[in-house]
Amino acid sequence: MESSPKLSVSEKLGYSLGDCAANFVFQTQLIFLMSFYTDVFGIAASTVGTIFLASRLFDAVNDPVMGALADRTNTRWGKYRPWVLLTAVPFAVFFVLAYTTPDLSPTGKVVWAFVTYNLLMIAYTANNIPYAALTGVLTGDPDERTSLVSWRFLLAMTAAFLVQTFTPDLVDWFGAERGGEAVDEARGYQLTMGLWATLAVVFFVVTFATTRERVQPDPAQQTSVLRDLSDLRKNSAWVALALCTVFVFVYLAMRGSVTPYYFDYYVAEKDPIGWGPLRLQPMGWFNGLGLLASMVGILFSKPLAVRFGKRNTFVGAIAVTGLLTAAFYALPPDSLPAIIGLQVVLQLAYGVSIPLLWAMMADVADYTEWKTRRRATAMTFAATVFALKLGLSLGGAAAGWILEGSGYTPNAETQTESAIGAIRMMMSVGPALAFLVAIVLLAFYRIGRVDELQMGEDLQARRALYGAQ
Numbered sequence: 191m192e193s194s195p196k197l198s199v200s201e202k203l204g205y206s207l208g209d210c211a212a213n214f215v216f217q218t219q220l221i222f223l224m225s226f227y228t229d230v231f232g233i234a235a236s237t238v239g240t241i242f243l244a245s246r247l248f249d250a251v252n253d254p255v256m257g258a259l260a261d262r263t264n265t266r267w268g269k270y271r272p273w274v275l276l277t278a279v280p281f282a283v284f285f286v287l288a289y290t291t292p293d294l295s296p297t298g299k300v301v302w303a304f305v306t307y308n309l310l311m312i313a314y315t316a317n318n319i320p321y322a323a324l325t326g327v328l329t330g331d332p333d334e335r336t337s338l339v340s341w342r343f344l345l346a347m348t349a350a351f352l353v354q355t356f357t358p359d360l361v362d363w364f365g366a367e368r369g370g371e372a373v374d375e376a377r378g379y380q381l382t383m384g385l386w387a388t389l390a391v392v393f394f395v396v397t398f399a400t401t402r403e404r405v406q407p408d409p410a411q412q413t414s415v416l417r418d419l420s421d422l423r424k425n426s427a428w429v430a431l432a433l434c435t436v437f438v439f440v441y442l443a444m445r446g447s448v449t450p451y452y453f454d455y456y457v458a459e460k461d462p463i464g465w466g467p468l469r470l471q472p473m474g475w476f477n478g479l480g481l482l483a484s485m486v487g488i489l490f491s492k493p494l495a496v497r498f499g500k501r502n503t504f505v506g507a508i509a510v511t512g513l514l515t516a517a518f519y520a521l522p523p524d525s526l527p528a529i530i531g532l533q534v535v536l537q538l539a540y541g542v543s544i545p546l547l548w549a550m551m552a553d554v555a556d557y558t559e560w561k562t563r564r565r566a567t568a569m570t571f572a573a574t575v576f577a578l579k580l581g582l583s584l585g586g587a588a589a590g591w592i593l594e595g596s597g598y599t600p601n602a603e604t605q606t607e608s609a610i611g612a613i614r615m616m617m618s619v620g621p622a623l624a625f626l627v628a629i630v631l632l633a634f635y636r637i638g639r640v641d642e643l644q645m646g647e648d649l650q651a652r653r654a655l656y657g658a659q
Contacts, residue, residue, distance in 0.1 A: 197338060208321050230379060243586075271397075274397055289380055290306070291376040324401060324403070336546075365379075425561075431574065435574055438581060445617060480536070483533075488545060491503070505629055506542075509629055
């Protein structure tokens, strides 16, 4: 079996639709979940932050267990593809339940949010870790893998564009009361998430149907869960990448969570702007144009990585992104064109980095196999996805605690100066500092361009021998 083929456009597209599906869920968590909990469901911001953080304690066990289970799955459809198919419907159901608002007591609301959020995270883990592991087994060619991940994130950013641009207006449309201007946001959120969930199920089925697993571990390898974890702990490149991932997603969670508050309480322009069907709320333009710029940035990811190596390109991209993020602190509330323009340039730079983090995860799995002759693709991705979700939770928890501590009042006409100051800091300097820490950590990631090529050649030769045996 050839492990390093040139993948067809149809397979790249089919694989990429899986991340498009996952991003219908991920992007709503990143941007809307905190404001939904505080301003629609009625939970205190600090309590939301605690829910986010406490949920990760469970994932500390859940993620590695899922990685070990996926690595040890053997079916005629492969190790990882069946999980993408079997988890599609539960994932969609729990997604809608997380945005459902039953009439409960304050304590009941907290319990409902905690339970449904954790069920959603369990389904996310069971679906996304096997899906992410597919990156490492569809092809063993490091450059073709970068191309695959670039396709993947073009489709992921398409979902992000749809979710971040149109969700506020869809919530208003689905929640509109007949004969009046009032909006039932609870119903609007539930039906909007039902739309995204339906699309996600269809796309997961397409991913299963169009992909093929090619890279297989040595059939003679002896391994165990403890050995898999020990291999990761001894892999300095993985340790550096995992810690870097935490801070990258602290940036995304903190800045994403605070964006609705930034537009509701800081930016002066409130009314929809544009023409006809392109008449959107200011946050829709901010998110939508920024994500289109990210998609352009993704197109530069592979050629820059081939020229300079994945690590160096990634560091350069997030360094520029961090500087531009910090500059947001200087923008006044009545400068909407400047706010949107800076976001577009920022997202263009950040887009270059988006595929590289995941391609580097696959390289780390190769590195372990290269050094130890043992491969645990899903465990490698599971441990790194745990770092990702830890970063999301820390960023989201910090945003909730800081909002509460600054005196934020849900649904108030205006906020205190301290609350506005906290919102501005979390939109700019705070996440920029997280990227600075990520850059420092990547100094310890030492898989360079020469190593990528050498690993690819050596592992392809070994896999040819497995076939001969």
